[in-house]
Amino acid sequence: MNLVNLITPARTADADGCAAPPGTVTLVGAGPGDPDLLTVKAVKALQAARLVLYDHLVSPAVLEHLSPDAERIYVGKESSRHTLPQASIIELMVQLARSGRSLLRLKGGDGYIFGRGGEEAQALAAEGIPFTVVPGLTAAQGAAASVGIPLTHRDHACSLVLATGHLRDGQGLDMDWAMLARPRQTVVLYMGVNNLPEICRQLIAHGLSPQTPAALVEKATLPDERCITGTLAELPALALRHQVRPPALIMVGGVVSVRAQLVPSAPPVTAAAAPVHAVA
Ligand SMILES: C[S@@+](CC[C@H](N)C(=O)[O-])C[C@H]1O[C@@H](n2cnc3c(N)ncnc32)[C@H](O)[C@@H]1O
Structure with a gap:
């Protein structure tokens, strides 16, 4: 997977020379596995997403709510095998959003319960990137x-x-x-x-x-x-x-x-x- 290709060139400036706004990030909790345990809000966000970064614990049945043409990036972390270190995941989210792309960050359970969603939200807040959080059943x-x-x-x-x-x-x-x-x-x-x-x-x-x-x-x-x-x-x-x-x-x-x-x-x-x- 070439992650660099996903990041479009820097946002173009408008006629007044102001940079276009960054994309938004939706941090979504996917629940414990059974797709019927997703919240209605999570299902709506999944259906609308164009670009998704998802974790190891997100079950394949949950991903079925995504549009077939949504771009999917697996950034899963198993206890002994990290596809991308956490710092690189955060960096990728920030770069994508800065380049104007909106994305859905999908995590098992609830992102704020042992899910490192707090660290990701902190980074987004520090960068001035707008984000919303959709809770999941832990x-x-x-x-x-x-x-x-x-x-x-x-x-x-x-x-x-x-x-x-x-x-x-x-x-x-x-x-x-x-x-x-x-x-x-x-x-x-x-x-x-x-x-x-x-x-x-x-x-x-x-x-x-x-x-x-x-x-x-x-x-x-x-x-x-x-x-x-x-x-x-x-x-x-x-x-x-x-x-x-x-x-x-x-x-x-x-x-x-x-x-x-x-x-x-x-x-x-x-x-x-x-x-x-x-x-x-
Ligand atoms: C990194 S934590 C993520 C927790 C997640 N954010 C949540 O709210 O459930 C991973 C741990 O959550 C627990 N876990 C997550 N999904 C599980 C499931 N379907 N069954 C049992 N344990 C689960 C396990 O202890 C696993 O090692």
């Missing part, structure tokens, strides 16, 4: 509804924490473990599958019972979604046994146990000593 919301884990069921939780299990390169897992291990709280960790043993170890070391119900939700809302439940202590072994891979969420808290009442095929979460349960 993966935790999609997963909760899809697998039957009501994240703030009041019998079990009075707070909900969305946290990342993967910090910036080289910084390690420098988390506020005491805060995450508070009682009567649901914790949903994004990007944590590769650090799962350390996450479970730290939560237990900071006070959560090893018997705390926990779940892994892989590819939530997609046709091959999987939900694996167990106790916090047994979750790393379950992840290995079932070869859980990103994208997946880790959910920790009493609310996970409610699933057994909402999903007829789901087994109760049992103590660590008992056989583990996995539900596809």
